[in-house]
Amino acid sequence: MGKNVSRRDFIVGSGVFGTSAAIAGLVGCAPRSRADASDASEKKGKDRSPSSQLIEVDEKDVARTEDCDVVVCGSGSAGTFAAIRAAELGARVIWLEKTNLKGGTSTVTEGTLAYNTQEQLDAQGPVDLQAEFESYMQWHNWGAYAPGIWCYLDNSGQALDWAISHGASMSTGGQGSLLSCFDKEGNWVNNGEGMLKPLWAYGETLDNLDFRLESPAVNIILNDEGVGGVYAKCGDDLVRINAKATVLATGGFGKNPEMCAERLRVPSERVVFLGFDGQDGDGINMALAAGALPQAPSAVMYGLSKACGESWSSMLSIFTQWPPAYRYPLEIGKTLPMVNQSGKRFYNETLAEDADTSRLNTAIASQAKAFTLFDEAHVEAYEGEDKLNEFVAFMGVGSGELRSLVEGSDFVWKADSFEELAELMGVDSETLAATMEDYNNRAKGDGSRDPFGADPALMTPLEKKPFYAVQVEACAYSTCGGVRGDYEARAVGHNDLPIKGLFVCGIDNGSMQFNDYPYGLHGGSGQGAACTTGYVAATAACKDLGLA
Known part of the structure; x- marks a missing residue:
């Protein structure tokens, strides 16, 4: 393996987003004079405007109706795995990204925690998943949603092996369960370069995958059976997208000050959320509107x-x-x-x-x-x-x-x-x-x-x-409380029953949380769960369609 490039140099000096200014400008207090600086912690965050794009929809405003098997909202790791896996299995997929940046914050993440990949099995033997389950639950005072944790533990190895089989250059280096990405020379790179770009390249070969930038889902479509798709803004048009399966993977609510103020256990204006625009809670709010149960709404990925x-x-x-x-x-x-x-x-x-x-x-x-x-x-x-x-x-x-x-x-x-x-x-x-x-x-x-x-x-x-x-x-990094998702990443409603046609993935799915994110104990589990829930949701949706 070649010499490792500096992680710091890559993140703030080059890589996907070019220069250090590209990252530095997105985080922290804006520079001020020394006279104003002492007030920074009270002022920061108050100029952040809500980025939510949800609207009330009148059918007479719909410009056109489109039909597909699966609609995926969000293009981070969860959305990427969901959209590409579903299309690979034969589903007709419309894939929506609300911003002009494919991948969102997932592009700059560093590591992915997964259990029992083939590499791990060959090098170390199987991980004791029961012990891992107990560790997660103990961290969260047994308040996490057990089916959601088992979804991750049982399927993360398979999900990451799938990504590796399609070009993701990921390895544990023969130790532990945390996968990092490396380029062809063996230099460390982040997930955007090492995992997402190869998957996107594969996705471009699938004719049944329709990806759209700057196309936010603006409301959810409800029917007598459950969820029947989403309304989306595509260009100047309001489009009704009828889908047999709807996958919400929009990335939490860290950039929505109203939701943060309502949910966080500390004064939310004093917390700077890293990452990029688009973390507005729309996926969570659409799932709640469909009857999904909230899970760990105050949990934060500090x-x-x-x-x-x-x-x-x-x-x-x-x-x-x-x-x-x-x-x-x-x-x-x-x-x-x-x-x-x-x-x-x-x-x-x-x-x-x-x-x-x-x-x-x-x-x-x-x-x-x-x-x-x-x-x-x-x-x-x-x-x-x-x-x-x-x-x-x-x-x-x-x-x-x-x-x-x-x-x-x-x-x-x-x-x-x-x-x-x-x-x-x-x-x-x-x-x-x-x-x-x-x-x-x-x-x-x-x-x-x-x-x-x-x-x-x-x-x-x-x-x-x-x-x-x-x-x-x-x-x-983000919030990590959302709504409940079961063993197949299906949104869970009242009486612990899944909502037909609705899947929640990534950090729209709060099942693995109750307390805040276990950074030291299970670092990388946020990305691991995102990849896994996207992969599992796609497989389950295609099973419903008779494709898997």
Whole structure:
């Protein structure tokens, strides 16, 4: 296998979306003057307008009616697997994507968790799926929907093997169950390059697959038996698409502020959702209108928190917010103190966030403002390439990059005392000074017990001037609560019965959730479940049609 390309360089420097600006412009706070920066966490997100395209439909406005076997709404991993698999089995498929970008956020995802692919069986033998089921259910306090989890566990290996058989360049590298994508030279690439593009190329060979960009489903068609298709806006025309099976895979509701405000357990305007437009909840709302039951509506797929004004993979985010397990070497990677708008600590900073990303994000979003503090010693520690060889190899870190970002950010403040720093941050100077005196004493081993349960051995004393504060914010890849889907990804209605003709896939299907996404425990399961539910829904729909 060839040399791995830097994941960071690929995500924010090249790849599907060209330049770092393409990604950075989609996430985080817009740069502001320093005078305005302290208000960023309250202002961000409020200018996001709802992207929902659902409308009330009057049949007299319908320009034309089309008929197909399967209509698929959404072109991410779930929609891709559903549309192409259904067409391969012989169904006449109309495939709708509301935006002008095929694949959506799935194009930039990194890994896919799947169980018992042929490669895994050959290398390691079968995974104990019962143990995995119990692990998922325990994480979610046994509130997840068991048939939906078993849909994923039993079928993910088959779904990914299908993709690999059609050109997806995916492998576990002989270890574990997380598949990554590689190009012909063995360089790592993301799912857009390694999985979706080969499948799309195969789909273009299928004459019975009709794919349409900028063609949103705007309402669902209900009949006496269940669901009979969707209304869609295709160009200037309102089109009635009659379908024997309707697959909803529209990607959650992270870009719909009204739904976020209604459903999230923290103030939603304080959470930045990464990814692209189109995550407006339309698929979920159409399924609910058809009588589907909601499942885990508040569940969020949190990532790692980040510095305001920066991308998720900026060095400023990485070296102030990422957990110790991601910092190399660990002796310079102890956790940093965090304070809120009052200059007080609010969290156990020594928790390992790679295990549970919802904790820190929930804590940050529960504060009106949040800041991470560090000192000159911390900046110096991450400056020398001799100390960063392991991290350089993985993420493409350059010497001097952290200092450059620290000095250029509108969301970083610098002073020679904590009192002066507090004034720049807009917090009470006496309170911050007292907070940091208490923190430093404990971090240096005064033997006192931390009121938040932090381990003093993992706390980093801040002693070398100047001192810095960076405003930080909670961020998430997407929401992951939706509606219930059963073992065949059929939408489940009242009395636990499937709704005829309706399938829910990807993160429109919330079956695997109750608490927030298990980032550390089952990282990659979001993509794995998307691929699996799309594949399973297509197979089940074609079985109904007598094609499978």
